[in-house]
Amino acid sequence: MVKTRTMNRRLLDAGYLLALIAWGTASASSGVIPEVDSVYPQSEALYIHLHQHPELSAHEQQTAAKLADGLRELGYEVTTGIGGTGVVGILKNGNGPVIMLRTELDALPVVENTGLPFASTVRTKDDSGVEVGVMHACGHDIHMASWMGTARIMANTRNRWRGTLMMLAQPAEETISGAEKMLADGLLTRFPRPQYALAVHDDPREPGGIVGYHAGPILSNGDSLRVTIFGAGGHGARPETTVDPIVIAARTVLALQTIVSREVSPLDAVVITVGSIHGGTKNNIIPTEVTLLLTVRTLADPIRKRVLKSIERIVKAEAVAAGAPREPTIERYEGTDALVNDAALTQRVSTALKRELGSDRVKDLPPEMASEDFAACDKAGGPTLMLRSGATPQAQYDAAQKSGIEIPSLHSPLFAPDRERAIKSAIAAEVIALRELMPAK
Secondary structure: OHHHHHHHHHHHHHHHHHHHHHHHHHHOOOOHHHHHHHHHHHHHHHHHHHHHOOOOOOOOHHHHHHHHHHHHHOOOEEEEEEOOOEEEEEEEEOOOOEEEEEEEOOOEOOOOOOOOOOOOOOEEEOOOOOEEEOEOOOOHHHHHHHHHHHHHHHHHOHHHEOEEEEEEEEOOOOOOOHHHHHHHOOHHHHOOOOOEEEEEEEEEEEEOOOEEEOOEEEEOEEEEEEEEEEOEOEEOOOHHHOEOHHHHHHHHHHHHHHHHHHHOOOOOOEEEEEEEEEOOOOOOEEOOEEEEEEEEEEOOHHHHHHHHHHHHHHHHHHHHHOOOOOOOEEEEEEEEOOEEEOHHHHHHHHHHHHHHHOOOOEEEOOOOOOOOOOHHHHHOOOOEEEEEEEEEOHHHHHHHHHHOOOOOOOOOOOOOOOHHHHHHHHHHHHHHHHHHHOEOO
């Protein structure tokens, strides 16, 4: 592992000068680049601070306060505590549309292992009382640093746009709950209702400096299921006197994978992952129940309904086949709809991005099976667009392309983005999109 961290640092160092050269060369024709460069030092300092001080979902008090203070200093009208720790900053600048730009606040229960000099060492207890490490392993620190850089540019260049800018910092994205809580707390009634909602997410599938877009579904439906299988416990040496829920659970895990391989078309995107199995206390005691936690990802709603019904059928059938004394319970405890980028909005913004940044830096990227509760903004009635900002250092990306070795993904303890290019590209994309949608008359 030490060797891996050393290699990652060397790849970061090797790609640094190449990254700077490529950023300047590819972007020399864009007027926004000098503006981005001017705010980057403050955004980088914020990024490092946030990376070192991550907070778990729904506990982002210090993170929210940091962003709220930054917006106030720039002249935004700030409201805090929306849906928990959510923040809204409003900047009115004459007649024009209302546009929302959203970022997330929360980090993940992951022990960081990047070896970076500013790596997180935070440890805390999660909501169940278990001690965990905390890390911005999904890049929300990248998003917040970019968001604040954009807020700064927009506040300092009011002659370049007209309208009302709504800067939204959302809690608890990782538990797929923060957006709904902000909506329930009056997000669309207490504040001006946005005509469009924008967001940017870092993407390790692409090298730093690339801005991605895609019209239509880009992220999947996400359903989190808690399955409890009941048995009849007893002595591990006398299994004939029991109904073993661990064996039922094992058969269930394997049978669920046949849904993907045998019940849906290979052309339909479906993922069923059992991420947690919990049951028993001792090696020679057969427990009375086992709990499985599942994440289910689908792109199309008809497939979503079919897969959820198939899961219910298989879970119940395996229990019946084993003679379980009770029917299993299946609880959907989290979920979000697929994130769909509005086609017209995507076309308009991507055209502006290509014009300003160059078509070599702006790419149509395929959907992926991650999920995002930014989809709730679309469900609330306004067209939405999430762009992507490449996050992998160029040298690391090139090495992976040659070797076939997988690049650390989001949620990995080794995720170490190319912070400068990812932040600069995200700021540039956000400013270009906002000015395109709120032009100065």
